[in-house]
Amino acid sequence: MKLKTFNIGGIHPPEHKLSASAAIQDAPLPKVAVVPLSQHLGAPAKVKVKRGEMVKVGTLLAKGEAFISANIHSPVSGKVAKIEPRVDSSGFRRESVVIEVQGDEWNEDIDTSNDIIKDIKLEKKDILQRIHDCGIVGLGGATFPSHVKYMIPEGRSVEFLIINGVECEPYITSDDQLMLEKGEEMMVGIRVMMKAAGVEKAIIGVENNKPKAIEHLRKIADQYQGISVEPLKVQYPQGGEKQLIDALIKRQIPAGKLPSDVGCVVNNVGTAFAIYEAVQKNKPLVERIVTVTGKTVKKPSNFKVRLGTPISDLLPLAECDMENTGKVINGGPMMGKALVALNAAVTKGTSAVLLIKKEESKRVTVQNCIRCGKCMSVCPMGLEPYLLSVIARQGENERCETERIMDCIECGSCVYTCPSGRPLLDNIRLGKANTGFMIRTRGRK
């Protein structure tokens, strides 16, 4: 049978799923947890605790008051030592709550047992409120606040709930392992989300390089009404929202529109699990699965990590050879961000910590563009990266807009294939920022 995949462009980088068979281990609690107030897309949350206050796991630290924002809860128990700017993974200082860890005491109303609660008691409205209260964001990497996704505009019906278990980035295995170990909980989570979105059908898209997960999910999916598992051809960037919808149900979201415009809501498998925990067990988002992997890691592993744990704490657990490491990435090799400081904290968006060998950490030498058109043929959005790169650099924002620079999903496929090693995406990002600014300020003049 021919496997489904998306239609335009795409690449297939070596998968390197080194930590594929590593069971999820609990990472030890940090001594000091640093919890940034902006771990999600949108406005930073407003801090609600004071210096010196004692907090438990699950205590609300900061409230997401803006429309697009998310609550932040204490991932540890202990004393709030400081509220000050701390260096985040990109080197910028961001307001963070620093907690000195004492013991591991959880809030009383959180169900910490291991029982799987399958019965969904809450109503649609309460489910949404619970998702909001527990500060759930998309755990695939974009960290978009989940409750906003389920606020479907009036008069628009959603037919499908699409669950993203693709994990198309090389190296990362956190979702794979989660599907294997917490499949049952995830299924309940998906039922919860189906109730919240009011849909009858849910499709879990999983790339075919995870046969165990597919088999496992298929086995248990029968018990849950309306959930199907769809194996997909391995191709990057299938985990992109638009690409996944195209691959699964052959609908393309028009430029500037949302998944709900084509009758879909898309969520990650990690989010499904987090929603299960939030709705069924009243547990806020305080921990997540992080893959620590790379060619210089002796024991590539998947850890369950409390948010706020410094990334440098995880490295010795996986026996990383830092001598030969030239680059540490927060996320996958294609879209992850290179870390500036290793003591940056694990946040809601940290799906992996990837170590790159020293020899491979530098970019290839830049040469002239030879107009081979390979960037264009791999672009999943059907854009012309070579052209966008040039006009973005020249500051032709108007033309950037008509050439649809804002459609770029920054997947990096163009740079990956470019034989001349040109920094296409760097230029396109610059162009996107400038063009976006131009579009936003246009109405005001």
Place this chain on the structure above:
Amino acid sequence: MGLLTVSGSPHIHGGLSVKKLMWGVVIAMVPAMLASFYYFGLGAIKVTLVAVLSSVIFEYVITKFIMKEKPNLMDGSAVITGILLAFNVPSNLPIWIIIIGSLVAIGVAKMSFGGLGKNPFNPALVGRVFLLISFPVQMTSWPVVDKIFPMGLDAVTGPTPLAVVKEGIGNGEKMTDIMNQIPDYTQLFLGQSGGSLGEVSALLLLLGGIYMLYRKIITWHIPLSFLAAVVIFSGIFWLYDPNTYVDPIFHLVTGGMMLGVFFMATDMVTSPMTPKGQLVFGAGVGILTIIIRVWGAYPEGVSFAILLMNAVVPHLNNIFKPERFGEEVSHG
């Protein structure tokens, strides 16, 4: 532990490089090159060596001393230009003419536009056409076979089949008579016709082309539409009047057709980027080739046709955009 490196994503590269692409093209040209050595002997080796060496040297000198940049000879693009230039000239061409050809190809057609990737026209073809116009006699007096390889077959001396046909039609001879003067198509296809170095064996050029398709150095769009246009366009005339017009197969197997189809029209720098644009480009080259071959002053039209179409590539790039994601909304 030294300092960590920080850069924007993506952090891995596919490993494809200009060098790999260019040397892939060189490998694809090797069979045809060896065949030319076999048929034309020492002369062919001399021409190839001179063309390649002079191209590389000109590129080095111009990059280093005029453009004041670090020369990057290993990318192989100058080697390709050299071999292609050699493929496009007779094996008995005087050395000094070849050197002038390289100078025009590298200096005028390539480096004056800013080097690799910035030239609008195929450098080797510009060199070839320059020589053809400047030294018509030397460029069209085809070689006597060098007898260094005694086991070699007798290659045809004198005019190329294309010239024979052109002249014949001009003199009002009958097509059947003209056809008797040239080798049959199998011979032409396998490689027994006089002409430039690279025109000798259509088969080996085809092999090289298939290798490049396999390595994904080129895509099928340009060769296919080029060949299809040649067959269809010349076919129409042949069906109309087989006595005045040659059949399409003759067009396919003679002259620089295969060389143009796989190695010169597909040059990345001077061909359009989008598949649609490439189809139009290929078709344009095909039609222009036949027009020149049938009505033009020169018996061979591939080089002129490609150069003419090179000139419209920027427009083709502007007109034919790739298929954008979400352009047409399909529900259900």
Place this chain on the structure above:
Amino acid sequence: MDNSIVSALIVLSAIGVLAAIILYFIAQKFKVIEDPKIDDVDEALPGANCGGCGYAGCRAFAESMVKAGTMEGFFCPVGGNDLMKSLAPILGVEAPEKAPQIAVLRCNGSVKNSIPKFEYDGDMTCSFTTSLTAGTGGCQFGCLGGGECVDACDFDAMYMDPETNLPVVKVNCVACNACVEACPRDILELRNRGPKEKRIFVACINAEKGPLSKQNCTVSCIGCKACVKVCNFDAIDVNNFLAYINYEACTLCRKCVEVCPTNAIHEISFKPRKPKADKKEKEEVRLVVK
């Protein structure tokens, strides 16, 4: 034979006359009456079209100024006061006097003062780098060393110092504002040149608390207000832990320079002080005079 020449002559002449008439009427219809003063002013302007005056080019500047009929609010920084004075008779008004200015780099975070904490590999454009990282030294306010300001300079008045990785403004700066606009972090500022090129300014724009900024850079302003206390002319303000010297009020007394604990205040074109025995050697001041 003769006839054909004659008829040709007649026809051609007729076409010529007709064309002339049409041209005349079209020219009349689309005639634009332009003040001859605009041409005079335009001629006198430098013609660099740098945009330093705030207009699209020299011609636009001339047009707007002549139309306004005043020189108030118009100033060509390239030509300076001399040029403005020469333009005054054309318009028949008084030329406004403006202190000559120069672009000043308010950052001294060289590789020595702000030690790189990682290596940056990739596109070196400041406007892109600033969206990706805080900068190799760790300061999210300081110079990234990408040289976008140097690229923006039309007057060859800037260059990148390879040792410090900071841009340097040369004395031939015309204060056209191009570099100020090019800098994504607003580090460059136009300040008065001062008498004999003497200037005092705070070479830092870090608005973090002292302990934080000190982590990244040894010469950052920590907002200690020592300079404010010593200033007799109310020329220094401290906002967001950052001192700013008002060049209009500053009398170039140099007291603040002495008291600054991090050497963040720079003095330029002053004679060296009499050496004091225990005084630490002043941070090397990058002289603007070449």
